[in-house]
Amino acid sequence: MTRIAIVEGDGIGHEVIPVARSALELLHPEYDLFTVDVGYGMWERTGCPCADKEIREMKDADAILFGAITTPPMKDYQSVVLRIRKALDLYANLRPVKDGGFDIMIVRENTEGLYSGIEESSPDRATTLRVVTRTGAERIVRMAIKLARQRRKLLTIGHKANVLKSDVLFRDICIAEAKASGVSYNDKFIDALSLDVLQHPASYDVVVTTNIFGDILSDVASYLVGGLGLVPSANIGERYALFEPVHGSAPDIAGKNLANPIAALRSAGMLLTHVGDAEGEDQIESAIRAVLAQGIKTRDLGGSAGTREFGEAVLRVLEQTARRA
Numbered sequence: 520m521t522r523i524a525i526v527e528g529d530g531i532g533h534e535v536i537p538v539a540r541s542a543l544e545l546l547h548p549e550y551d552l553f554t555v556d557v558g559y560g561m562w563e564r565t566g567c568p569c570a571d572k573e574i575r576e577m578k579d580a581d582a583i584l585f586g587a588i589t590t591p592p593m594k595d596y597q598s599v600v601l602r603i604r605k606a607l608d609l610y611a612n613l614r615p616v617k618d619g620g621f622d623i624m625i626v627r628e629n630t631e632g633l634y635s636g637i638e639e640s641s642p643d644r645a646t647t648l649r650v651v652t653r654t655g656a657e658r659i660v661r662m663a664i665k666l667a668r669q670r671r672k673l674l675t676i677g678h679k680a681n682v683l684k685s686d687v688l689f690r691d692i693c694i695a696e697a698k699a700s701g702v703s704y705n706d707k708f709i710d711a712l713s714l715d716v717l718q719h720p721a722s723y724d725v726v727v728t729t730n731i732f733g734d735i736l737s738d739v740a741s742y743l744v745g746g747l748g749l750v751p752s753a754n755i756g757e758r759y760a761l762f763e764p765v766h767g768s769a770p771d772i773a774g775k776n777l778a779n780p781i782a783a784l785r786s787a788g789m790l791l792t793h794v795g796d797a798e799g800e801d802q803i804e805s806a807i808r809a810v811l812a813q814g815i816k817t818r819d820l821g822g823s824a825g826t827r828e829f830g831e832a833v834l835r836v837l838e839q840t841a842r843r844a
């Protein structure tokens with residue numbers, strides 16, 4: 520039986536994940552969905568935002584649907600999201616940004632780079648070590664090439680090799696792998712690339728880059744589709760897979776029924792494809808588009824529907840589709 524761990528997390532995670540969960544329940548009543556409690560709320564209750572037990576529970580699932588975590592004010596702070604990505608070795612963070620005229624897949628390295636966790640801090644100086652390894656670069660570019668092969672066969676490598684030795688290594692490994700694979704490729708400095716993605720989105724297919732550049736590029740590129748409320752992501756490793764919106768817990772709008780649940784719904788869609796139901800992802804996407812076409816939109820898109828109302832409209836369309844099938 521397909522087992523899905525549901526982690527709402529914090530903030531708007533409590534609003535958007537229930538919508539996505541309902542979509543999964545509607546399309547797959549046979550799945551076993553179970554809740555895992557992680558995040559700020561958990562930290563307030565127990566002093567620990569995510570213990571080994573929760574990591575084990577997530578590892579027990581075929582896939583994880585994840586909301587977002589508010590950074591807890593811990594001593595010796597370690598990000599919960601990063602802990603989970605590392606513990607499950609979710610090395611590839613796939614962030615699709617697409618609309619009518621363009622279809623970009625950002626492939627973000629998810630375990631090293633500036634997120635190495637190798638840091639030192641004193642009152643007058645703090646350092647963070649940016650780590651690029653051959654193994655890390657090879658596995659992320661191979662994932663990007665695999666995706667490019669299934670798509671339009673163009674790979675863009677985003678880096679800052681004009682300044683950073685770590686990115687000279689990253690770029691050179693990416694180019695060597697791309698050459699050997701036969702996909703078309705080019706490379707660009709990440710700053711210029713970020714602007715060009717906004718100006719000429721249709722010239723991009725798969726973009727591979729290091730951890731923090733991919734983090735920033737994906738928020739920037741979300742501008743092309745209407746903002747953070749719309750972009751989903753997949754965090755993939757050899758054994759585990761976690762699906763989450765690109766956005767965070769949005770404390771500024773949390774609890775107000777204002778959050779756009781599309782990114783969470785699309786994350787559930789990517790999860791379905793991962794567990795073998797690509798048609799389910801198409802159904803969710805068609806339902807989102809049908810509801811938007813009716814003029815039902817949340818406030819970030821200029822509408823007045825709440826999270827729940829938008830979610831209910833999507834679920835109604837999904838129900839009709841399910842009944843017809």
Ligand code: NAD
Nearest residue numbers: 587588589590600747748766767768769771772778779819
């Ligand atoms: P954020 O993505 O939470 O919010 C940025 C802006 O986008 C806010 O104005 C917010 O209202 C808006 N926004 C985000 N999602 C939206 C949605 N679905 N609908 C409508 N508007 C939306 O980023 P932030 O404010 O920089 O971070 C808030 C907290 O979330 C921090 O504690 C941060 O560390 C955390 N965070 C967690 C994750 C994660 O768990 N994966 C990701 C990003 C940020």
Ligand code: IPM
Nearest residue numbers: 588598600601734765766767
């Ligand atoms: C994201 C977030 C995370 C990141 C934070 C919350 C650790 O911004 O998933 O994009 O930087 O990767």
Ligand code: MN
Nearest residue numbers: 734735738765
């Ligand atoms: Mn981010």
